[in-house]
Amino acid sequence: MHSPSPAGSRSPAGRPTGVVSTGSYLPAEVVGNDEIARRADVTSEWIVRKTGIRERRRAAPHEATSDLAAEAARRALRQAGLDPAALSYVVVATSTPDHPQPATAAIVQDLIGARNAACFDLNAVCSGFVYALAVTERMLRADGGTGYGVVVGADIYSRILDYSDRKTAILFGDGAGAVVLGPVPAGRGVLTTDLRSRGDAHGLISVPAGGSRRPASAATLDDGGHFFQMDGRAVRSFVHENLPAAVGDLLARARVDADRVAHFVPHQANGVMLAEVWPDLGLGSR
DSSP, X not given: OBOOBSOOOOOXXXXXXXXXXXXXXXXXXXXXXXXXXXXXTSOHHHHHHHHOOOEEEEOOTTOOHHHHHHXXXXXXXXXXXXXXXXXXXXXXXXXXXSSSSSOHHHHHHHHHTOTTOEEEEEOOGGGHHHHHHHHHHHHHHHTTSOOEEEEEEXXXXXXXXXXXXXXXXXXXOEEEEEEEEEEOOTTOSOOOOBOOBOGGGGGGEEOOSSSSSSOOOHHHHHTTTTSOEEOHHHHHHXXXXXXXXXXXXXHHHHTOOGGGOOOOOOOOSOHHHHHHHGGGTOOTTO
């Protein structure tokens, strides 16, 4: 499992790199709890009690991950007032790519007209956007801190869910978010990033089939190997055991006192889990 802590290395002297603009895209179809509950043999009230979730979005049949990602990127570029041709990098964080190859980022590059950008996908699942932001920021800094990149987190989980599995079907939807990274005024920008992984926990979340270990076959289709699978209780324990220390280490690395933190923005589909772990993070009651 990947355990991101938005923390890494300080920028050298010179203009820092930071978030210039943001953009997002949600598919039009809203899927409420009643539909999910019927298929998972639970109630809408049970979903809210366990997760805090009341609705999610579902991509239209003609939409692929690249379509969602490209629209989020366009909106971020418009907000920045930036020509796509000025981009040095297009990085898409996704665990539901359009297909195994080519990279979804290559399709996004074409869709948005970023003809001069290097592009690639990054798969760190839930932590993917943080990983992609950290990698892109470091590449831009290494290039001299004057270029721009667009980082997109996008997924269409509705295509890989077993809707009879209440551990997973209730949690996930479809959407995309993007940022433009580039030069920002002194005193702003990415202060530090910290990336961590726990390879020994790789079995907690998986899509077992469709890769080189279990290639697609009639057998993998029959046994549901292409659906997203998760050990929910173990994931909850992982969060409680690892997130507080990761946040503490990040603050120490950034030399930022916990009482100075005004916003904490986690990626986690389960609001109830966040409420449970919040007291252990030491960030106060803001």
